[in-house]
Amino acid sequence: MSTAPLSAPAKLGRLWRTVRWLKLRQLTGRVSMKLRRPRVDLRSAPPRRAAQQAWVTPPARRPSLLGPTRMRFLAEEHDLDECGWDDPQRPLLWRYNQHYFDDLLAQGSAQRLTWHQALMARWLHDNPPARGTAWAPYPTSLRIVNWVKWWQGGAQAEPACLHSLAVQARWLSQRLEWHLLGNHLFANAKALLFAGLFFSGPEAQRWSTAGRHILQRELEEQILADGAQFERSPMYQALALEDVLDLINLIQSQAPPDHAARQLEPRLRHHARAMLHWLRCLMHPAGSLARFNDCAEGIAPNHAALEAYARALGVAARFAPKDEVTHLQPSGYVRVARGAALALLDLAPVGPDYLPGHAHADSLSFELSLHGQELIVNRGTSVYGDSARRWLERGTAAHSTVMLGAHNSSEVWSGFRVGRRARVTAAVLDGWSVSASHDGYRHLSGAPVHQRNWQFEAQALTVQDRVQPAGDELARARFHLAPGLTLRQDNAQSWLVEAAGQVRARVSVEHGQASSEDWLHAVAFGSLVPAQTLVVQLQEGRSSTRWSWNA
Numbered sequence: 001m002s003t004a005p006l007s008a009p010a011k012l013g014r015l016w017r018t019v020r021w022l023k024l025r026q027l028t029g030r031v032s033m034k035l036r037r038p039r040v041d042l043r044s045a046p047p048r049r050a051a052q053q054a055w056v057t058p059p060a061r062r063p064s065l066l067g068p069t070r071m072r073f074l075a076e077e078h079d080l081d082e083c084g085w086d087d088p089q090r091p092l093l094w095r096y097n098q099h100y101f102d103d104l105l106a107q108g109s110a111q112r113l114t115w116h117q118a119l120m121a122r123w124l125h126d127n128p129p130a131r132g133t134a135w136a137p138y139p140t141s142l143r144i145v146n147w148v149k150w151w152q153g154g155a156q157a158e159p160a161c162l163h164s165l166a167v168q169a170r171w172l173s174q175r176l177e178w179h180l181l182g183n184h185l186f187a188n189a190k191a192l193l194f195a196g197l198f199f200s201g202p203e204a205q206r207w208s209t210a211g212r213h214i215l216q217r218e219l220e221e222q223i224l225a226d227g228a229q230f231e232r233s234p235m236y237q238a239l240a241l242e243d244v245l246d247l248i249n250l251i252q253s254q255a256p257p258d259h260a261a262r263q264l265e266p267r268l269r270h271h272a273r274a275m276l277h278w279l280r281c282l283m284h285p286a287g288s289l290a291r292f293n294d295c296a297e298g299i300a301p302n303h304a305a306l307e308a309y310a311r312a313l314g315v316a317a318r319f320a321p322k323d324e325v326t327h328l329q330p331s332g333y334v335r336v337a338r339g340a341a342l343a344l345l346d347l348a349p350v351g352p353d354y355l356p357g358h359a360h361a362d363s364l365s366f367e368l369s370l371h372g373q374e375l376i377v378n379r380g381t382s383v384y385g386d387s388a389r390r391w392l393e394r395g396t397a398a399h400s401t402v403m404l405g406a407h408n409s410s411e412v413w414s415g416f417r418v419g420r421r422a423r424v425t426a427a428v429l430d431g432w433s434v435s436a437s438h439d440g441y442r443h444l445s446g447a448p449v450h451q452r453n454w455q456f457e458a459q460a461l462t463v464q465d466r467v468q469p470a471g472d473e474l475a476r477a478r479f480h481l482a483p484g485l486t487l488r489q490d491n492a493q494s495w496l497v498e499a500a501g502q503v504r505a506r507v508s509v510e511h512g513q514a515s516s517e518d519w520l521h522a523v524a525f526g527s528l529v530p531a532q533t534l535v536v537q538l539q540e541g542r543s544s545t546r547w548s549w550n551a
Contacts, residue, residue, distance in 0.1 A: 017411065017419035021353040029178030038174035040129040045166035046199040048157075055152040055253045056312045058105060058246060059301035065103040068115045073097035075526025085123070086132045093384050099123075099139040104150040113155075124160055129167055137175045138184050140168050141191035145246065148194045152253065169195035169207055176214075182355040183229070183236060186222060189214035190243055197254040197261060212261055215247070219271055227274030228331035230352050231359075234282045234289035235381075238300030241275045244268050245306070248313050269315060276310055276317035279303065281326055281335045282344060284369045290344040291367065291378040291522075292333070293351065294358035298524045327429055334434055338456050340551060342369045345454060346401075347427050347436045350410050350418055357416030361408035363424055363438040364452045365399035368461065370549050374482035375497065375505060376400050379531075380522030386415040393522060400480050402450050402465050402538070405473035409440030409450070432456040446471045460548040462510075470541030477512070477543050479534040480519060487516045487532050495534060505549045512536040512543030 006014065064072050069080035073094050083090060085098055101123075103109060104116055127134035134140075147165055151157045172191060177184040189211040196208025222230050222240070229240040248268050255261040280303070282290045287303055289295055301309075310316070326335040332348025345366045350359035360378075368376040379398040383389050394412040396403040403409070411419035422440025437451040446469040455462040467475045481487065481497060485504065488496045495507040495514060507514075514536050521531035536543045 014411065014413060014419045018413075018417050021356075023181070023354045026179050026181060026354065029180075033175070033177075033179050036174075037130075038171065040167065041170040042129070042167060045162045046201040046204045048162070049198060049200040049204070049254055051152075051253055052256060053253055056249050056309070057153060058149060058249065059242065059305035059309050060105055060107045060109070061102055061301065062298065063103055063106045063108060063112070064097070065106075065112055065115055065119070068118060071098060075524065080119075080122075085126055085134060091383075091385055092133070095133045096136070096139045099127075099134045100142040101146045101150075102142075104146050104155070105153070116150075116155075117158075120158070120161055124164055130171060135168075135171060137172055137177050137188055140172050140175075141184075141187040144168055144172065144191040145187075145194050148198045148250075149246070151198075152250075165195065166199065166203075169199075170203075173207060173210060180355075182222065182231060182352070182357075183240065185214065186218050186240070186243065189218065190247060193247065193261065194250055197250055197259075208259075208261055212264060215264060216267070219244075219267055223271045223275065224330040225274075226328045226330040227271070227276070227278035228328065228333075229275070230331075231293065231355065231357075232331055232333075232348050232351050233293040233295050233358050234279065234291075235295040235300055236293075236358060237275065237279050237282070238289070238303070238306060241272065241279060241306055242301055242309075244272045244275060245309050245313055245315065248272065248315070252313075272310060272313075272315045273317040276306070276315065277319075278328060278331070279306070280317070280319060281328060282333060284344075284367070284374055285342060285372040286369070286374070288374065291380045292344075292346050292348070292362060292365070293360050294381045294384075296381045296522060296524050325429055325432065325434070332424065332427075334429065336432070336434065336454070336456055338432065339458050340371045340549060341456065341461065343367070343454065343456070343461065345434055347424050347434075349424065350421050353421070356418040356421065359410065359412065359418050360394045360399065361396040361410040361412050361422070361440070362399040362401060363396075363409045363422040363440055364436060364450060365401035366454065367400065368547070370505060373499075373504075375485065375547075376479050377482050377521070379480055379519060382522035382525055382528055384415060384525075390415055397478060398480075398519075400478060402452070402467065402475055402477045404441050404444065404448065404450075404467065404471075404475050407441060407444065407473070409438060426451075441467075441473075444471065444473060448473070459551055460546060462544060462546045464542070464544045465536075465538060466542045467538060468541055470538075475538040475541065477536045477538065477545070478517075479507075479536070479545070480521070481532050481534065483521045483523065483529045483531045485532065487534055489516075505547050507534060508546040508548070509536055510544040510546055512539055512545070514545075 176188045192207045192211030196204045229237045334345040336343040396408045409422045422438040424438045427436040435453040441448045451466040453464040493509045497505040517533040520528040
């Protein structure tokens with residue numbers, strides 16, 4: 001990517017290319033969020049609603065509370081006594097995590113009961129209503145849900161915490177994230193429904209009605225026909241699936257038979273089945289998620305845990321087929337399973353036009369597993385915020401696709417912004433051949449188009465790239481190898497991919513000039529490991545690379 005500073009006109013142009021896609025509701029919501037400051041309502045909490053049937057235990061995450069005040073989030077560990085609840089030296093996402101209370105539901109949480117009780121009491125004392133990061137709408141939403149889920153699972157609810165939960169729900173109901181929409185607004189609505197069904201009475205009814213109306217609309221907007229969450233990140237897909245399953249759990253546990261929330265359950269179950277199938281399709285055989293857009297392991301519950309949760313709630317979906325080309329056309333991905341190989345291809349748009357914040361410039365990238373182990377990957381996500389690493393990880397060079405010069409295929413910038421967007425066109429699936437092109441470089445001289453073809457055989461994959469017109473920009477195709485794999489040049493046009501001295505694949509560069517690069521691969525947030533990349537420079541605007549393996 002280009003790191004040269006932009007002129008004022010260039011910055012203005014980029015800003016226009018970014019904001020022109022926003023919805024009017026986002027613009028008015030941003031003004032309202034800045035100017036409107038609702039009153040804190042400290043009235044007593046409504047009465048608690050009686051349960052209708054047993055609560056199903058949700059998936060448990062890894063522990064994040066390592067001691068009474070010792071917290072670990074995003075591979076970064078600090079003590080509450082040293083950093084407090086809102087330390088400006090800590091990244092915003094880290095501070096958000098402090099206020100989620102995920103550890104209430106983490107593995108082995110029962111053994112940390114006294115820590116949790118003390119931490120909740122301290123949170124109440126240190127975070128008065130409407131002050132600081134604690135009361136931002138998103139962490140407030142996740143905290144409401146986690147507290148309710150904890151109590152639904154049998155934990156004792158202290159009167160002060162019940163009162164705080166009601167105060168939080170009242171505050172949230174007036175601070176909905178209309179300026180962001182997407183998964184943030186969905187989380188807000190989920191929290192209102194959780195509070196509305198946990199409590200009873202007229203006020204609780206208003207919360208549940210508001211949450212239900214938003215969810216009804218957002219389910220149809222955010223879940224595509226093939227089951228994909230519309231931001232097209234497998235990580236956020238898993239989180240959204242957990243949300244939908246949680247809502248099913250809540251409704252069947254708490255909603256009386258005549259409650260309006262019962263109307264949501266059939267749609268939630270329909271979407272959950274489709275979402276589960278899509279997630280299965282975008283997974284590697286070993287269980288890791290395809291790294292398209294913002295995606296990292298360890299944030300969402302793993303696939304096995306979500307499968308078990310779905311089964312316990314009576315949600316079943318068909319498995320992704322073997323030895324078949326599966327086109328997830330509404331979201332734009334293709335899954336190819338043939339013999340020992342599984343390939344996941346990105347023919348998707350960057351995301352919803354008005355909400356591309358988690359998008360990467362990864363058009364026509366792909367990932368490949370052989371014999372159940374990852375071979376070709378994208379480099380993943382290790383950080384949010386606005387930093388050089390964040391820009392790199394969102395850029396085209398960090399993905400297994402073609403980059404022209406220092407230009408990204410989509411104009412990703414800042415932490416969560418996208419200006420100019422690549423459009424994938426001419427997608428053709430013909431037997432074991434998949435072809436597509438994108439126009440993300442159309443602003444360059446000659447308006448070049450990147451075309452890519454994947455041709456699958458029983459024990460080989462040929463990837464052909466073409467940039468037309470070729471122009472003056474240096475075009476490179478990168479094939480990022482999974483960590484633990486190494487490249488060894490066999491001859492001028494042939495390379496071996498090895499793991500622990502064993503050959504995993506052979507690469508024949510049939511057209512183009514190949515070399516290797518060292519990279520850092522994002523295993524998870526805050527975790528980078530060394531890895532290698534095969535780089536193929538296009539010649540006369542084209543390259544052809546054949547990957548072969550044993551049966």
